[in-house]
Amino acid sequence: MKNFKGKVAVITGAASGLGREFALRAHALGMRLVLADVQADALEQTGAELAADGAQVTTQICDVRKGEQVQALADAAMARFGAVHLLFNNAGVGSGGLIWENSVADWEWVLGVNLWGVIHGVRVFTPLMLACARNDPDYEGHIVNTASMAGLLNAPTMGVYNVSKHAVVSLSETLYHDLQLVEAPIQTSVLCPYFVPTGISQSHRNRPDDVRMTAVPTASQAAAQAMTVKAVESGKVSAADVARITFEAIADGQFYIYSHPGALGHVGSRMEDIVHGRNPADPYAATPHIREMLRAKMGVA
Numbered sequence: 195m196k197n198f199k200g201k202v203a204v205i206t207g208a209a210s211g212l213g214r215e216f217a218l219r220a221h222a223l224g225m226r227l228v229l230a231d232v233q234a235d236a237l238e239q240t241g242a243e244l245a246a247d248g249a250q251v252t253t254q255i256c257d258v259r260k261g262e263q264v265q266a267l268a269d270a271a272m273a274r275f276g277a278v279h280l281l282f283n284n285a286g287v288g289s290g291g292l293i294w295e296n297s298v299a300d301w302e303w304v305l306g307v308n309l310w311g312v313i314h315g316v317r318v319f320t321p322l323m324l325a326c327a328r329n330d331p332d333y334e335g336h337i338v339n340t341a342s343m344a345g346l347l348n349a350p351t352m353g354v355y356n357v358s359k360h361a362v363v364s365l366s367e368t369l370y371h372d373l374q375l376v377e378a379p380i381q382t383s384v385l386c387p388y389f390v391p392t393g394i395s396q397s398h399r400n401r402p403d404d405v406r407m408t409a410v411p412t413a414s415q416a417a418a419q420a421m422t423v424k425a426v427e428s429g430k431v432s433a434a435d436v437a438r439i440t441f442e443a444i445a446d447g448q449f450y451i452y453s454h455p456g457a458l459g460h461v462g463s464r465m466e467d468i469v470h471g472r473n474p475a476d477p478y479a480a481t482p483h484i485r486e487m488l489r490a491k492m493g494v495a
Contacts, residue, residue: 195336195381195444196281199224202275204319205269206311207285209236211392212340212385213394215437216282221249223441225280230256234286237369239482251441255403258285258311260304264318273320277326279333280444283315284340287397290418291411300354303405307366308358312339316369320380327379335380336444339366343388345439346461349477351418351488370449381447385438388454389429396423417491421484 195201203220207213208232209216217227221244234255252274256267271278287307289300316337327333331466338370344352345359366384373380393399401407423459436453443451462473471477478485 195334195447197282197334198441200226201279201334202226202228202271202277202304203280203282204228204230204271204278205282205284206230206256206267206297206315207340208253208282209233211394212387212390212433213282213284214240216284216431216440217251218434219437219441220280221247221251227251228267228274228278229253230267230285232257232402257282258314259306261314261318262401263453264311264314266372268318268322272322277330278319278323278327279335281319281335281337283312283337285311286342286394287401288394288422289354289398289415290351290422291415292355295412295414296354296404297405297407297409299405302335303401304354304358305361308355309361312362312365315339316330318367320369323380323454324378333379335378335381336368337380338385338440338444338451339369339382340387341366343386343399343452343457343461345384345386347457347464347477348474349358351414351421367450378446381444383440383443383449383451385436385440385451386453388431388452388457389425390431390433390436390453391427392433393427394426395461413492420468420491421488425474 200273203225203400205213205216208217217229220227228249229237229241237253241251244251252270254264254267254270258264285307287304289304311335323335339362341362342359345363348356362382366382372380426480431453440451467474
């Protein structure tokens with residue numbers, strides 16, 4: 195996708211973090227915007243700021259766990275702008291702790307947003323974008339699914355999140371091959387950021403009542419939360435940097451998008467373990483102090 199000006203971008207999780215930066219970048223490139231989030235106040239503020247800067251923008255409250263709400267988002271985009279060219283399936287949440295200590299509600303919430311949100315986005319918007327392409331011989335489309343470096347690696351105490359993001363990588367690779375198979379004028383990418391300062395470590399602020407956490411956090415859950423907050427807040431690559439990298443990759447037709455290419459050495463080691471049938475390597479082999487810090491926070495002797 196080379197030409198952004200005048201095209202329509204739909205962004206979930208658009209009120210803050212990566213989604214907000216995608217919106218700012220898209221506006222700077224002359225795109226029209228459809229912004230979705232569950233956090234009404236932040237979404238309204240982001241939409242108002244962009245409108246005040248001259249953006250053509252519409253906002254929609256959308257819980258991406260719910261297929262009917264994603265369909266309503268698509269309907270709103272078509273009603274306002276008549277087409278969709280660029281889709282960011284970006285909404286995401288995090289949860290940690292030893293994998294056997296996660297509740298059913300934890301699994302339903304994280305998989306609901308991180309995985310089902312992407313499933314609904316692909317299921318609803320891909321046919322819509324293909325229809326747009328049939329009506330426009332010059333149509334260019336692109337779908338970006340936000341996964342994570344956790345979709346390529348498996349750090350301990352991040353099990354629910356890891357599972358959700360690995361599934362998004364698989365879904366995205368399959369989407370890429372399916373679109374190639376039918377020679378669609380739509381490209382796709384999977385974004386795998388590492389630790390970027392966003393609000394994801396505080397995503398529980400928007401956790402819905404139907405999947406609320408009712409029990410006191412376990413020691414492992416509290417430790418995972420503390421470690422995640424520290425790692426995210428100390429990130430040196432900003433959300434704006436990731437937005438720039440992502441739009442450059444879209445223009446280049448690049449599928450895998452990384453915020454921290456230096457982390458790919460760990461991915462390579464994991465792939466070698468798989469190919470050679472070795473047991474998974476210790477993710478903290480080079481940083482044993484982090485393992486010990488995590489164990490100490492969990493009260494492991």
